[in-house]
Amino acid sequence: xxVNGPAFLLPRMTTxxxxxxxxxxxxxxxxxxxxxxxxRQLARDAPAAEDLVQDTLLRAWRSFDQFQTGTNAKAWxxxxxxxxxxxxxxxxxxxxxTVSLDQAGAEPNGPGEPGLALNEMAAITQALAAxxxxxxxxxxxxxxxxxxxxxxxxxxxxxxxxxMSRLSRARRxxxxxLAPTSGRERxxxxxxxxxxxxxx
Amino acid sequence: xxxxxIARLAPLYITGELEAQRAAxxxxxxxxxxxxxxxxxxxARLDARxxxxxxxxxxxxxxxxxxxxxxxxxxxxxxxxxxLWPAWRRGATLAMGFAAALVLIVAGYGSFSRRPPRVxxxxxxDHRLEVIERQPRPWLNDPEEIASLAAQQGIAxxxxxxxxxxxxxxxxxxxxxxxxxxxxxxxxxxGTRETSIYLRPHDGKPLSGPVREIANGKPxxxxxxxxxxxxxxxxxxxxxxxxxxxxxxxxxxxxRFAAAVL
Numbered sequence: 001x002x003v004n005g006p007a008f009l010l011p012r013m014t015t016x017x018x019x020x021x022x023x024x025x026x027x028x029x030x031x032x033x034x035x036x037x038x039x040r041q042l043a044r045d046a047p048a049a050e051d052l053v054q055d056t057l058l059r060a061w062r063s064f065d066q067f068q069t070g071t072n073a074k075a076w077x078x079x080x081x082x083x084x085x086x087x088x089x090x091x092x093x094x095x096x097x098t099v100s101l102d103q104a105g106a107e108p109n110g111p112g113e114p115g116l117a118l119n120e121m122a123a124i125t126q127a128l129a130a131x132x133x134x135x136x137x138x139x140x141x142x143x144x145x146x147x148x149x150x151x152x153x154x155x156x157x158x159x160x161x162x163x164m165s166r167l168s169r170a171r172r173x174x175x176x177x178l179a180p181t182s183g184r185e186r187x188x189x190x191x192x193x194x195x196x197x198x199x200x
Numbered sequence: 201x202x203x204x205x206i207a208r209l210a211p212l213y214i215t216g217e218l219e220a221q222r223a224a225x226x227x228x229x230x231x232x233x234x235x236x237x238x239x240x241x242x243x244a245r246l247d248a249r250x251x252x253x254x255x256x257x258x259x260x261x262x263x264x265x266x267x268x269x270x271x272x273x274x275x276x277x278x279x280x281x282x283x284l285w286p287a288w289r290r291g292a293t294l295a296m297g298f299a300a301a302l303v304l305i306v307a308g309y310g311s312f313s314r315r316p317p318r319v320x321x322x323x324x325x326d327h328r329l330e331v332i333e334r335q336p337r338p339w340l341n342d343p344e345e346i347a348s349l350a351a352q353q354g355i356a357x358x359x360x361x362x363x364x365x366x367x368x369x370x371x372x373x374x375x376x377x378x379x380x381x382x383x384x385x386x387x388x389x390x391g392t393r394e395t396s397i398y399l400r401p402h403d404g405k406p407l408s409g410p411v412r413e414i415a416n417g418k419p420x421x422x423x424x425x426x427x428x429x430x431x432x433x434x435x436x437x438x439x440x441x442x443x444x445x446x447x448x449x450x451x452x453x454x455x456r457f458a459a460a461v462l
Contacts, residue, residue: 017276021272021273021276024272029265029268029269032261032264032265032268033259033261036259036261036264037254037255037257037259040257040259041254050263050264050267053261053264054264054267054268054271057264057268058268058271058272061268061272061275120249120253121253121256121257124249124250124253125253125257128250128254139250140254142211142215143247143250143251144250144251144254144255148215148216148217149211149212149215149217150217163211164208164209164211164212165208167211168207168208168210168211171243171246171247174246174250175242175246178246
């Protein structure tokens with residue numbers, strides 16, 4: 001929406017734009033922590049994650065007129081973010097995804113995080129980073145962000161049956177990587193050839 | 201309901217999306233099958249661990265929120281924003297460049313890769329050749345001749361003085377071509393180091409670059425190219441590109457100053 005127009009319309013248009021900005025602040029901006037939390041697990045590094053979220057929110061702002069008030073804004077924003085993420089990934093398809101522990105955002109809130117030992121945090125963060133982006137995505141959205149399978153299907157534009165099987169496989173893969181007998185201690189997690197093929 | 205159905209439907213059961221009758225059948229099976237109930241409980245425990253770990257990580261959105269609000273405000277005020285060219289796209293560029301290099305090595309065959317906006321790479325090359333390496337060029341040194349040249353290009357001579365932040369003075373100037381457009385190349389100095397400032401009138405088309413901030417209501421873009429730092433700012437009348445080998449902060453500070461005075 002532009003504020004340019006005949007002078008007699010300007011006060012009304014300015015009000016409309018301001019109301020739209022206020023509405024966007026109320027509806028979309030509160031979800032930026034969730035977007036960034038997930039983006040940090042998907043993007044190369046922290047700046048790339050921030051840029052992905054910035055891009056997502058600006059695209060959401062530009063198409064805010066298409067958002068239906070009362071519908072799930074968080075799911076709408078995640079759908080925009082995953083469309084962008086997929087578009088970028090298509091361009092670099094075929095490369096192995098390397099994620100370091102630092103990049104995976106294993107920084108706790110502070111010392112003495114109740115109930116969570118640092119090695120537990122590191123192990124889970126590392127295991128999650130080692131999963132394929134598809135598996136990481138369904139776990140982050142379904143388990144951490146609390147989306148239902150139907151919402152996941154809509155966000156990721158895949159059938160609900162695929163969501164269910166992907167969630168099951170992702171949980172199994174995460175558990176295998178966390179199993180003490182697996183001996184998969186890795187400082188950096190690299191997608192296996194099979195996982196890279198799965199991306200393609 | 202058998203064990204394989206339980207495994208298939210478990211995601212819907214966990215999220216509470218299973219319809220009532222199926223959920224009842226699911227519960228009934230769990231009451232009689234110890235391996236399935238153990239499996240579902242294991243999944244629930246793993247979910248809880250994962251949730252706790254991810255939610256415990258620090259997520260500071262202040263910087264992203266600030267950038268988004270600034271960019272929206274600038275757009276509302278009618279500023280044309282440069283096309284987004286964020287870091288993940290630069291990552292894609294690097295990956296594509298790497299892939300292209302591999303193709304070159306393996307197959308000995310040329311390929312294309314995405315590069316930073318050409319006007320930035322042209323400015324960086326120009327600065328390197330003409331300022332760092334000091335290759336001979338026909339420069340103007342006389343302030344009046346420089347002002348006259350600026351006026352011919354549609355740049356107010358007052359702008360030449362305005363952009364000189366404290367401690368800097370204008371050393372020399374000439375015309376140059378960056379991305380097939382004519383720019384006035386000013387070389388300014390703080391007494392120890394020379395910096396390039398490229399100016400041209402704005403033609404209404406925004407530069408393509410990574411918007412890092414809104415400086416004085418104007419989009420400011422930055423790019424680091426082969427140890428040379430580029431920052432650009434666009435006003436309604438002018439495009440200004442700062443190039444220095446000093447630091448990214450130095451380039452950004454001069455662009456900020458230009459945003460404030462132009």
